[in-house]
Amino acid sequence: MGTARRLIALALISALPTAALAQGRPATVDVDPVAIVAVAETQPLIARFVASDESVVATRVPGIVGEVLVRVGDRVAAGDTLATLDTELLTIERDGAEATLAQAEAGLEVALANESLAEQVLARTQRLRGSAAFSQGRADDLAKELARGAGEKARAEAALAVARAAVGTARYRLNNAVIRAPFDGVVLERLASAGDYLTIGGNVARLMDDGSLEIEADAPTEIVSGLTPGTTISVVMDDGGPGLAKVRAVVPSESPSTRTRPVRLTLTESQSEKALASGQSVTVLAPVGAPREALSVAKDALVQQAGGWIVYAATDGRATPRPVTLGVAIADRYEVTGALEPGDLVVIRGNERLRPGQPIAFEDPAGTVATGSARTEGAR
Numbered sequence: 371m372g373t374a375r376r377l378i379a380l381a382l383i384s385a386l387p388t389a390a391l392a393q394g395r396p397a398t399v400d401v402d403p404v405a406i407v408a409v410a411e412t413q414p415l416i417a418r419f420v421a422s423d424e425s426v427v428a429t430r431v432p433g434i435v436g437e438v439l440v441r442v443g444d445r446v447a448a449g450d451t452l453a454t455l456d457t458e459l460l461t462i463e464r465d466g467a468e469a470t471l472a473q474a475e476a477g478l479e480v481a482l483a484n485e486s487l488a489e490q491v492l493a494r495t496q497r498l499r500g501s502a503a504f505s506q507g508r509a510d511d512l513a514k515e516l517a518r519g520a521g522e523k524a525r526a527e528a529a530l531a532v533a534r535a536a537v538g539t540a541r542y543r544l545n546n547a548v549i550r551a552p553f554d555g556v557v558l559e560r561l562a563s564a565g566d567y568l569t570i571g572g573n574v575a576r577l578m579d580d581g582s583l584e585i586e587a588d589a590p591t592e593i594v595s596g597l598t599p600g601t602t603i604s605v606v607m608d609d610g611g612p613g614l615a616k617v618r619a620v621v622p623s624e625s626p627s628t629r630t631r632p633v634r635l636t637l638t639e640s641q642s643e644k645a646l647a648s649g650q651s652v653t654v655l656a657p658v659g660a661p662r663e664a665l666s667v668a669k670d671a672l673v674q675q676a677g678g679w680i681v682y683a684a685t686d687g688r689a690t691p692r693p694v695t696l697g698v699a700i701a702d703r704y705e706v707t708g709a710l711e712p713g714d715l716v717v718i719r720g721n722e723r724l725r726p727g728q729p730i731a732f733e734d735p736a737g738t739v740a741t742g743s744a745r746t747e748g749a750r
Contacts, residue, residue, distance in 0.1 A: 419647065585615055593657075
């Protein structure tokens with residue numbers, strides 16, 4: 371009976387959560403004080419993500435499609451093959467052009483040789499001038515022969531230029547029988563199939579660079595002056611998560627019906643890592659009105675939970691969760707409302723694994739070291 375009780379006790383101990391056994395060990399964290407900052411009132415603008423690079427890729431040469439190598443949703447890199455045209459006739463045309471080029475090169479060599487020979491004969495005749503062996507008629511005939519040779523050389527040079535252009539055209543057509551992706555992106559639509567005949571400019575596929583997505587918002591004219599390029603704006607993603615974006619440009623085109631102008635914004639690097647889609651909705655919190663004072667915490671202090679957002683306050687050497695409601699973003703901080711006061715210390719590093727009430731050790735901004743376990747020990 372005693373053995374059975376010992377086994378049960380061991381089982382209960384082993385079933386205790388590891389977190390409970392480690393409750394007394396302080397976690398090393400970094401903290402930052404809650405601060406009052408100046409913020410401006412905002413107006414929510416319903417916006418959407420748009421691709422700065424989206425293109426219908428077309429063929430540069432006519433021909434019959436031999437193979438399409440991509441499907442909708444495929445991710446491609448710049449230079450990847452999207453489709454190929456049948457190259458049998460194009461290869462024959464290239465080979466014929468190259469043969470004509472070789473013939474033209476040989477023709478030029480013959481013309482150069484004839485001209486050189488005519489020059490030599492005329493020169494020998496001219497050296498006989500003043501002697502009984504010199505004939506002016508013969509000299510005149512040789513001069514005409516030299517002129518004829520120069521004409522033949524010019525004709526051969528022109529034929530060579532035409533042949534080289536034909537070879538360039540044939541090689542261009544053959545090389546561009548392979549239709550390649552012009553940039554990194556995703557295939558949105560496949561517009562050609564094997565056996566289709568495409569003329570120049572025939573559509574092959576539609577690509578979008580989802581790595582270059584921007585936010586486009588239609589801003590009322592009266593608040594455009596506060597959206598200068600480079601301004602950091604708070605945004606709310608469609609899942610409710612906060613984000614930051616910078617104004618890239620205000621497009622100088624106003625809608626007469628809505629009195630709005632398009633504004634383009636780019637997400638910060640941390641936000642741009644999220645999976646985004648063209649047409650996805652996002653809310654831009656555009657600043658309006660005069661600045662006001664608000665309570666704020668560093669963005670790294672925010673921890674998302676099922677019920678919303680919290681921060682861990684450093685209270686008596688322990689991590690105390692405080693629910694907060696987010697306001698606007700101010701640089702690398704967020705406006706918050708909740709049970710916080712200016713100067714309160716909140717955890718900004720190591721808060722991902724904290725548990726409510728867990729002892730923490732940190733160096734506060736004053737340079738002193740606070741340790742939860744030490745304070746606990748002192749309380750005893």
